[in-house]
Amino acid sequence: MTTNAAVLEARNLSRTLDQPGGPKSLLRNIGFRLDQGQVLAVLGPSGAGKSTLLRMLNRLDEPSSGAVLLQGADTREMDPRNLRRRVGMVMQQAYLFPGAAAANVRYGPAQHGIILNDSQVADLIQQVGMAGYQDRDVATLSGGEAQRISIARALANQPEVLLLDEPTSALDDVSKQEIERLLATLVRERNMTCVWVTHDVAQARRVSDLVLKLEAGQAVGFGTSQELLHA
Amino acid sequence: MLDLLFHTQMSLGLGQAAAVAVLAIIVAQFAARRGAKIGREIPLVLLRGIVQILLVGFLIAAMLRGPWWTGIPVLIVMIFIAATIVRRRVPELPGAYTLSLLCMAAGAGGVLTVMTLLGIVEPKIIILIPVGSMVIAQNMNIQSLFLNRFLGEVRSHRGEIESALALGAAPEHAAESYLYASFHASLIPAIDNLRSLGIVWIPGMMAGMVLSGTSPIYAALYQFVILSMIFIAGAVSCLTATYLVPRRIFTPQQQLRRLT
Numbered sequence: 001m002t003t004n005a006a007v008l009e010a011r012n013l014s015r016t017l018d019q020p021g022g023p024k025s026l027l028r029n030i031g032f033r034l035d036q037g038q039v040l041a042v043l044g045p046s047g048a049g050k051s052t053l054l055r056m057l058n059r060l061d062e063p064s065s066g067a068v069l070l071q072g073a074d075t076r077e078m079d080p081r082n083l084r085r086r087v088g089m090v091m092q093q094a095y096l097f098p099g100a101a102a103a104n105v106r107y108g109p110a111q112h113g114i115i116l117n118d119s120q121v122a123d124l125i126q127q128v129g130m131a132g133y134q135d136r137d138v139a140t141l142s143g144g145e146a147q148r149i150s151i152a153r154a155l156a157n158q159p160e161v162l163l164l165d166e167p168t169s170a171l172d173d174v175s176k177q178e179i180e181r182l183l184a185t186l187v188r189e190r191n192m193t194c195v196w197v198t199h200d201v202a203q204a205r206r207v208s209d210l211v212l213k214l215e216a217g218q219a220v221g222f223g224t225s226q227e228l229l230h231a
Numbered sequence: 232m233l234d235l236l237f238h239t240q241m242s243l244g245l246g247q248a249a250a251v252a253v254l255a256i257i258v259a260q261f262a263a264r265r266g267a268k269i270g271r272e273i274p275l276v277l278l279r280g281i282v283q284i285l286l287v288g289f290l291i292a293a294m295l296r297g298p299w300w301t302g303i304p305v306l307i308v309m310i311f312i313a314a315t316i317v318r319r320r321v322p323e324l325p326g327a328y329t330l331s332l333l334c335m336a337a338g339a340g341g342v343l344t345v346m347t348l349l350g351i352v353e354p355k356i357i358i359l360i361p362v363g364s365m366v367i368a369q370n371m372n373i374q375s376l377f378l379n380r381f382l383g384e385v386r387s388h389r390g391e392i393e394s395a396l397a398l399g400a401a402p403e404h405a406a407e408s409y410l411y412a413s414f415h416a417s418l419i420p421a422i423d424n425l426r427s428l429g430i431v432w433i434p435g436m437m438a439g440m441v442l443s444g445t446s447p448i449y450a451a452l453y454q455f456v457i458l459s460m461i462f463i464a465g466a467v468s469c470l471t472a473t474y475l476v477p478r479r480i481f482t483p484q485q486q487l488r489r490l491t
Contacts, residue, residue: 080396153398
């Protein structure tokens with residue numbers, strides 16, 4: 001491990017799928033480096049490889065080449081379960097597990113032998129603006145409410161890095177703004193390092209410090225939000 | 232009426248088979264005229280069925296002269312063939328053949344071995360082959376249902392499974408609820424067969440035993456034994472699958488494979 005290690009670093013990440021018609025390249029030679037508290041927006045149209053990049057960072061997908069380093073350590077050397085506890089993820093849809101909101105929040109820590117008590121669960125649910133919803137059946141929640149619980153569920157693992165895969169794109173306009181504000185506040189308050197995938201340039205401008213632009217699996221721009229989006 | 236035309240058991244059997252085959256073809260032709268595409272298929276299926284079952288009849292007749300254990304390789308071959316049929320139901324599952332083979336060896340193979348050792352299935356060719364084939368065939372159906380249902384659950388709940396993985400869940404745990412939903416669904420026919428036994432249906436084997444002069448009470452008890460064996464074999468094979476399947480749908484890096 002190096003002494004000045006970035007919190008999260010991607011080195012020459014590529015992913016190619018073997019298909020019957022021949023190999024298909026999804027992402028080619030992507031690299032970036034994030035320090036503590038930095039938010040990277042990954043921008044690009046559908047099919048640019050944004051989600052593929054994100055899924056390689058917590059190893060839900062395997063890079064064909066290149067490496068991801070967390071606090072300087074190669075993630076290929078880590079137990080995937082431990083990596084995913086340290087690198088949390090919020091998906092486009094909430095994908096809550098059937099049952100109460102509290103059970104969803106307890107799920108992640110329980111996978112690592114940690115049982116959250118009632119006040120810890122209440123605190124997490126309150127942080128996402130859902131105070132008192134612990135016992136609510138998730139089947140009765142609206143899209144925005146479900147996404148809030150999925151954020152609390154990801155935060156329950158106390159991740160060092162948060163990956164956000166278009167967390168507002170499946171929501172209505174009002175919920176979209178609320179969830180964006182909530183996430184931006186949580187990330188700033190906790191000084192979390194974050195990779196935020198979006199196709200919304202305005203959103204990227206509002207929430208990010210750094211921007212990586214992708215097109216057809218290739219990086220077409222990388223720099224500060226100020227340089228790339230405020231010019 | 233047929234017994235007036237045919238005077239030996241063999242010729243009577245052939246006459247009965249020909250009569251039902253003609254009737255089935257007539258029904259299929261009527262259905263074909265209404266648009267059902269079974270006009271050509273049914274004669275072939277009937278021909279294939281009669282040839283296969285006659286071959287088994289000849290095989291059993293030949294084996295009756297030999298020692299009982301010659302039935303064991305026949306049942307083993309049946310399990311191998313059943314595994315190829317299960318594999319065809321789930322071609323997208325990596326290693327489906329070996330998986331099905333192991334599960335049915337544990338289920339049907341294990342149950343038949345234990346029941347034979349306990350004396351519940353008498354070690355006689357005339358019992359071992361028909362009872363064994365029934366248990367293996369039903370085990371094959373249950374195994375196909377289980378894998379088919381499970382892969383369907385995985386496809387439709389990919390987001391939930393990957394959410395669980397992303398929270399640090401072990402692959403077996405991420406897929407657990409879908410494994411047991413499939414386990415239950417695949418055993419519904421076997422459970423319902425036991426539940427409705429004697430009320431909704433009288434199974435063919437019991438009817439056959441009664442027709443051949445066995446006491447109806449003993450035939451009923453024996454039929455219960457067979458259906459229970461089918462349930463046990465199915466449950467054991469699917470339980471085995473719940474341990475083995477996760478290794479095939481997840482990569483060694485604990486990623487959910489694409490099932491296309």
